[in-house]
Amino acid sequence: DADVTQTPRNRITKTGKRIMLECSQTKGHDRMYWYRQDPGLGLRLIYYSFDVKDINKGEISDGYSVSRQAQAKFSLSLESAIPNQTALYFCATAGSQTYTDTQYFGPGTRLTVL
Amino acid sequence: GDSVTQMEGPVTLSEEAFLTINCTYTATGYPSLFWYVQYPGEGLQLLLKATKADDKGSNKGFEATYRKETTSFHLEKGSVQVSDSAVYFCALSNLNQAGTALIFGKGTTLSVSS
Numbered sequence: 001d002a003d004v005t006q007t008p009r010n011r012i013t014k015t016g017k018r019i020m021l022e023c024s025q026t027k028g029h030d031r032m033y034w035y036r037q038d039p040g041l042g043l044r045l046i047y048y049s050f051d052v053k054d055i056n057k058g059e060i061s062d063g064y065s066v067s068r069q070a071q072a073k074f075s076l077s078l079e080s081a082i083p084n085q086t087a088l089y090f091c092a093t094a095g096s097q098t099y100t101d102t103q104y105f106g107p108g109t110r111l112t113v114l
Numbered sequence: 115g116d117s118v119t120q121m122e123g124p125v126t127l128s129e130e131a132f133l134t135i136n137c138t139y140t141a142t143g144y145p146s147l148f149w150y151v152q153y154p155g156e157g158l159q160l161l162l163k164a165t166k167a168d169d170k171g172s173n174k175g176f177e178a179t180y181r182k183e184t185t186s187f188h189l190e191k192g193s194v195q196v197s198d199s200a201v202y203f204c205a206l207s208n209l210n211q212a213g214t215a216l217i218f219g220k221g222t223t224l225s226v227s228s
Contacts, residue, residue, distance in 0.1 A: 004157075033215055042118075042203060042220045043158075048213035056213055090157060092216075099207040099214040100146045100165040105157040 003027045004106040006091050012112045019078045021109045023091030031094040032074040033103065034058075034066060036087045043090065049074055081113040116141040116211060120204045120219035127194055127226050135189040135222045137178075137204035145208040147171075147180050147187040148216065152201040161189075161202070194226045 004025045013019050023032065030051050035043040045058030047066040055068055063085060067075045078085055091106040121136040139145065146165045150158040162171030164180035164187065171178050176191045187204060204219040211217065 031213070033213070035216075040220055042218035043216070044218075045213070045215045048215055050213070058212065058215065092158075094214075099209050099211065100163075101207075101214075102148075102160050102163065103216055105150075105159065107157040 004091060004093055004104055006089075006106040006109050008109060009107065010110045010112075012114065013081055014114050015082055017081050017113075019081050019111065021076045021089055021091075021111070023074045023076070023106055025072050025091075025093045025104075025106075027093055027095070027104060028071075029093035029095045029104075030071065031096070032068070033092040033094075034064075034074070034076045035090045035092060036060065037090060037108070038087050046076065046089075078111075078113075081111075083113045086111060086113045116145065116206060116208050116217050118204050118206055118217055118219040120202075120222055123201075123221070123223040125222060125224045127224070129196055129226055129228050130193045131226075133189070133191040133194045133198075133224070135202055135204075135224070137187045137189065137219060139185050139187065139204075139206050141185075141206055141208050143209055144182075145206040147178070148205045148207070149176070149178055149187070149189050150203045150205060150218075152203065152221075154200070158203065194224070196226050196228050199224055199226045 034046040092103040149161040162173040164171040167182035205216040
């Protein structure tokens with residue numbers, strides 16, 4: 001079984017709808033991240049969390065919110081989706097707070113906002 | 115702030131050709147450097163990394179050396195295979211980066227034909 005899972009894998013929605021993307025991990029890691037990938041732009045950080053009580057905004061947090069329900073679960077919400085939030089969204093985890101650590105990525109959620 | 119620049123793609127090669135994908139970075143201090151690979155329809159996975167100057171990361175025939183004097187971390191492989199076709203991302207993580215999150219280059223698409 002995959003260590004980092006994301007649901008749904010694909011989602012099409014309409015402008016103004018509320019959407020939640022979910023991430024679960026079985027690696028026992030404390031650090032979790034949400035990134036967004038746009039063609040030609042690489043990945044950019046939306047939010048990160050060091051534990052259930054420590055949640056922080058990243059580079060592009062406007063229009064997004066997150067919830068860390070447990071060590072293993074980190075959800076990303078779009079309160080009112082807009083077309084320029086169409087992108088590929090990745091969750092990632094890492095085991096400690098050192099910057100030398102590898103981050104492990106989920107398979108991604110492809111979101112289309114019409 | 116810190117940043118990563120990698121060569122534009124796509125890169126198109128024949129099987130058994132030599133591969134170089136250039137990556138340079140701008141950062142204060144001593145960042146860790148990573149190459150991630152994204153196969154079609156999948157999430158990112160670590161290909162190799164180096165955490166201090168002059169370190170060489172290697173995996174699956176790929177190599178990259180952390181060159182602080184030229185602020186570079188170029189990816190090389192002596193003989194590519196069709197199965198190497200993917201998008202390659204250069205990334206860094208730094209002590210002063212929020213959440214020790216990864217900063218990514220824009221990605222380079224590699225297409226290998228038989």
